[in-house]
Amino acid sequence: MANGDFGLGNESTIIKSGIREVFTPHIPVDEITHFFGREDEATRLVSVINSPGQHILLYGDRGVGKTSLAKTTCKVILQKIQRGHFFEKRCDSGDTFSSIFEEPLEKSGIDLSFKEETNTHNQGGGAAINAGFAKADLSSKRETKTTNSANFKPDSPSWVANQLKSLSGIMLIDEADAIQLDSDKKKIAELIKLLSDHNSTFKLVVVGIATTGEELTAGHPSVERCLKEVSLQRMCDDDLKKIILNGMQSLSLRPDDDVVNKIVDISAGYPHFTHLISLKCGEAALIDNNRHITMDVLKSALNEAVKDSEGALQRMLESTLRVLNTPQEYKLLLLTASYCSTPEFRSAELRDKLKSKFGVEVDSKALSRRLTKLTQGDEITILYKPARGCFQFTDPRMPSFLKMALNSDDNEI
Numbered sequence: 001m002a003n004g005d006f007g008l009g010n011e012s013t014i015i016k017s018g019i020r021e022v023f024t025p026h027i028p029v030d031e032i033t034h035f036f037g038r039e040d041e042a043t044r045l046v047s048v049i050n051s052p053g054q055h056i057l058l059y060g061d062r063g064v065g066k067t068s069l070a071k072t073t074c075k076v077i078l079q080k081i082q083r084g085h086f087f088e089k090r091c092d093s094g095d096t097f098s099s100i101f102e103e104p105l106e107k108s109g110i111d112l113s114f115k116e117e118t119n120t121h122n123q124g125g126g127a128a129i130n131a132g133f134a135k136a137d138l139s140s141k142r143e144t145k146t147t148n149s150a151n152f153k154p155d156s157p158s159w160v161a162n163q164l165k166s167l168s169g170i171m172l173i174d175e176a177d178a179i180q181l182d183s184d185k186k187k188i189a190e191l192i193k194l195l196s197d198h199n200s201t202f203k204l205v206v207v208g209i210a211t212t213g214e215e216l217t218a219g220h221p222s223v224e225r226c227l228k229e230v231s232l233q234r235m236c237d238d239d240l241k242k243i244i245l246n247g248m249q250s251l252s253l254r255p256d257d258d259v260v261n262k263i264v265d266i267s268a269g270y271p272h273f274t275h276l277i278s279l280k281c282g283e284a285a286l287i288d289n290n291r292h293i294t295m296d297v298l299k300s301a302l303n304e305a306v307k308d309s310e311g312a313l314q315r316m317l318e319s320t321l322r323v324l325n326t327p328q329e330y331k332l333l334l335l336t337a338s339y340c341s342t343p344e345f346r347s348a349e350l351r352d353k354l355k356s357k358f359g360v361e362v363d364s365k366a367l368s369r370r371l372t373k374l375t376q377g378d379e380i381t382i383l384y385k386p387a388r389g390c391f392q393f394t395d396p397r398m399p400s401f402l403k404m405a406l407n408s409d410d411n412e413i
């Protein structure tokens with residue numbers, strides 16, 4: 001039997017609607033029209049970047065919206081306040097101090113890939129003769145090229161600072177937590193200090209996953225005065241609601257109030273999930289040619305959202321459940337844990353929640369044993385113990401994933 005059109009008909013409806021430009025779970029926002037909330041943080045970023053000698057360190061949990069905030073703010077500054085270049089470097093584990101600054105160094109005339117610096121000298125000094133009716137510029141068009149790659153010191157913060165200090169613009173160093181060596185992180189901090197001492201108009205915005213700013217600067221002591229730290233927390237419910245309602249409205253989609261509230265609840269402050277679930281709800285509605293989004297639409301959208309979720313989260317849940325004798329019991333336990341209000345929870349809190357939310361009574365010792373089992377294993381486990389008697393999800397996005405994955409089959413529980 002033929003395979004039909006591989007869903008191409010639906011795809012073309014979805015693409016024509018523009019929904020994938022509105023809800024972008026896998027792409028950071030970089031336009032003010034799609035950027036919501038974060039007023040205080042954005043104001044602080046703008047004011048720090050515009051203060052002489054100050055640079056920014058933006059850190060927070062995975063997926064809270066760091067890149068979106070940094071990119072949107074940099075763009076606004078460069079469009080509306082000052083002119084200059086924008087450089088963006090996403091670091092990976094192979095990056096070192098010298099590889100990070102290749103692009104701005106190239107902009108200032110240094111091409112590290114050829115290991116050649118080209119200095120162009122105009123000869124003739126601009127002398128001119130004035131012959132009464134005409135002025136002839138005798139500046140020679142002869143140019144000499146000097147190549148002195150031996151003088152390149154891309155590993156040296158002071159050499160890099162000297163090359164970059166007269167550039168104007170902003171450089172976003174994203175995923176700084178991926179830089180492997182502390183010595184490379186320290187060098188970035190040193191460069192910031194030097195640029196600040198030179199009162200350079202070249203500003204750095206360092207972004208990464210961390211719980212403290214120190215993790216990203218490897219605790220460099222003297223950089224504190226010129227590197228302002230902004231810690232980004234999860235988004236508040238009202239701002240997540242704005243993402244859903246503005247996006248839906250721009251597409252003429254009408255979600256029920258309980259759908260909006262459920263998406264906000266599942267998202268738990270992570271805009272990635274808000275975009276993902278809204279996208280899947282919207283796609284389903286567009287395919288059905290019914291712009292009204294009900295709880296039934298949401299339910300099937302959650303299944304689709306789970307399939308599109310990050311593999312790491314799916315694998316972690318699967319590998320956890322696979323080795324357990326009573327996976328259904330553990331599913332209920334994990335789902336209940338994902339409704340705890342603080343990242344850290346105790347077994348007593350979970351016991352109360354199991355009773356109030358699902359009407360299930362569990363013996364406290366048995367519950368503690370089960371929770372502890374979820375913290376044990378050779379690989380990274382789904383829970384860990386931050387302190388005696390406390391439990392926490394290893395990946396802070398796991399509660400949202402569990403609410404999607406397990407709510408969509410909550411009849412089984």
Ligand SMILES: Nc1ncnc2c1ncn2[C@@H]1O[C@H](COP(=O)(O)OP(=O)(O)OP(=O)(O)O)[C@@H](O)[C@H]1O
Nearest residue numbers: 024025029035036062063064065066067068271272
């Ligand atoms: N202020 C915002 N308004 C609307 N959507 C946002 C906002 N901030 C983030 N998002 C959306 O949330 C998702 C995650 O954002 P982003 O990639 O910026 O997070 P991150 O903290 O940089 O993530 P990671 O730790 O994986 O690098 C993206 O889909 C982005 O579109």
Ligand SMILES: [Mg+2]
Nearest residue numbers: 066067068174
């Ligand atoms: Mg990011």
